[in-house]
Amino acid sequence: MSAIDCVDTIAEVRAGLDAARSRGASIGFVPTMGALHEGHLALIREARDRDDVVVVSIFVNPTQFNAAEDLAKYPRDLDRDLALAAEAGADLVFAPQVAEMYPPGATTWVDVEGLTEGLCGAARPGHFRGVCTVVTKLFNIVGPDRAYFGEKDAQQLAVIKRMVRDLDMRLEIVPCPTVRETDGLAMSSRNVRLTPEARAQAPLLYRALTEALVAVENGERDAVRLKAGICGVLADADLARIDYVEVVDAETLQPVVSVDRPVLIAVAVFFGDVRLIDNVTVGV
Ligand code: AMP
Numbered sequence: 001m002s003a004i005d006c007v008d009t010i011a012e013v014r015a016g017l018d019a020a021r022s023r024g025a026s027i028g029f030v031p032t033m034g035a036l037h038e039g040h041l042a043l044i045r046e047a048r049d050r051d052d053v054v055v056v057s058i059f060v061n062p063t064q065f066n067a068a069e070d071l072a073k074y075p076r077d078l079d080r081d082l083a084l085a086a087e088a089g090a091d092l093v094f095a096p097q098v099a100e101m102y103p104p105g106a107t108t109w110v111d112v113e114g115l116t117e118g119l120c121g122a123a124r125p126g127h128f129r130g131v132c133t134v135v136t137k138l139f140n141i142v143g144p145d146r147a148y149f150g151e152k153d154a155q156q157l158a159v160i161k162r163m164v165r166d167l168d169m170r171l172e173i174v175p176c177p178t179v180r181e182t183d184g185l186a187m188s189s190r191n192v193r194l195t196p197e198a199r200a201q202a203p204l205l206y207r208a209l210t211e212a213l214v215a216v217e218n219g220e221r222d223a224v225r226l227k228a229g230i231c232g233v234l235a236d237a238d239l240a241r242i243d244y245v246e247v248v249d250a251e252t253l254q255p256v257v258s259v260d261r262p263v264l265i266a267v268a269v270f271f272g273d274v275r276l277i278d279n280v281t282v283g284v
Contacts, residue, residue: 004086006078006093010141013094017053017143025052029144029171030090031135034058035075035189039179041088043148046176048089055142056085058095063102064130070273075189094142101137110136112159112166115253119155119266120277123243131156132163144171152178152186154264154279158253178278180206186278198271201237205267208233209280212265216282221259223247230267243268243275250281 007013017027028051030043036058047054058081065071078095085093109129115121116128139147149157161173179187184206185199194202208230215229227245234240248255250262259282266279 004082004090004093006082006095008094008096009100010096013055013092013141016092017055020053021143026145027051027143028054029138029142029147030054030056031138031147031149032056032058033060033074033189034081034095035077035192036081036084037179037187037189039150039152039187041084042179043150043176044085044088044090046174047146047148050174051146053092054090055092055094055144056090057138057142058085058093059101059134059138061101061130061134062098063133064127066124066127073193075192094138101134109133110163110167112163115155115159115162118248118253118255119244119246120268121155123268123275128156128159132159135160136163136167136169139169139171146172146174148174148176150178151175151281152188152278154266154281155253158251184210186276188276190274190276193274194271195239198239198274201239202271202276204234204237204240205269205276205278209265209267209278213280213282216259223256223258226259226265230265234267234269237269237271239271241270243270 005016007016028047030047032040044054044056060074062071082093110132111129112132121128149160151157157175164173181187183203185203211233212226212230215226220226226247230245234242245267246255248264250264256263263282264279268275268277
């Protein structure tokens, strides 16, 4: 049994946070889909450092999945997650059922245009609409002062920041660095679904990105040549099928021709049906 409070209704979250709010405590919020790993725990620890009360949500949001099969395969282990969240310093976990978040007749969506069309948005139509809708709902339920998001999901972070700005949401979005395995692979709940052979090849994603960073440091500015270099490294992963390799403006996420401003270099690669993403930013 974990000591942490875990509730599954919106009313309980609000009741649980009313006292903290009225005494002026700051609320930090970490939205997750569970299957917690060190990447999530780093977000919770950051919230613990900066806020008085730390709330974590665990909700596998059906509206952001394109394939029912992917949703069904998503790993779930609430007891383990509660123990890990408590250890990292969370005070309250909100783990609702789907019906609590999407009552029958719900027809309202939050759609951030432009930023959501390229990169992951191209292969996953409707994905960011599902993310933005659930994150807006969670913000309305929790009412956080700060919400913590991982840089690993760079497009998601850019989209959420834009949504908060455009809709005048009253909270700060705190970006947190990508947490990696010792071999460089970005931690992800999906990594456990890799075959041993694919797991052995997966660190090539980050190696390809770091080689691109070195190339930029050495003066390379041409996006086409940078992308070709990344594809060249990924060619060594014979199990990998590239979804995209992109060099985009860090804010607008539009492709750039030349690295003459802050850019995001982002990749998405399939190993079988497991799609991995990673990215690095170049300040210039
Ligand atoms: P998820 O459970 O995949 O929806 O992720 C919940 C939050 O954890 C998001 O803000 C992610 O960007 C963040 N996150 C996931 N993996 C990592 C990682 N390896 N490093 C840092 N943050 C991460």
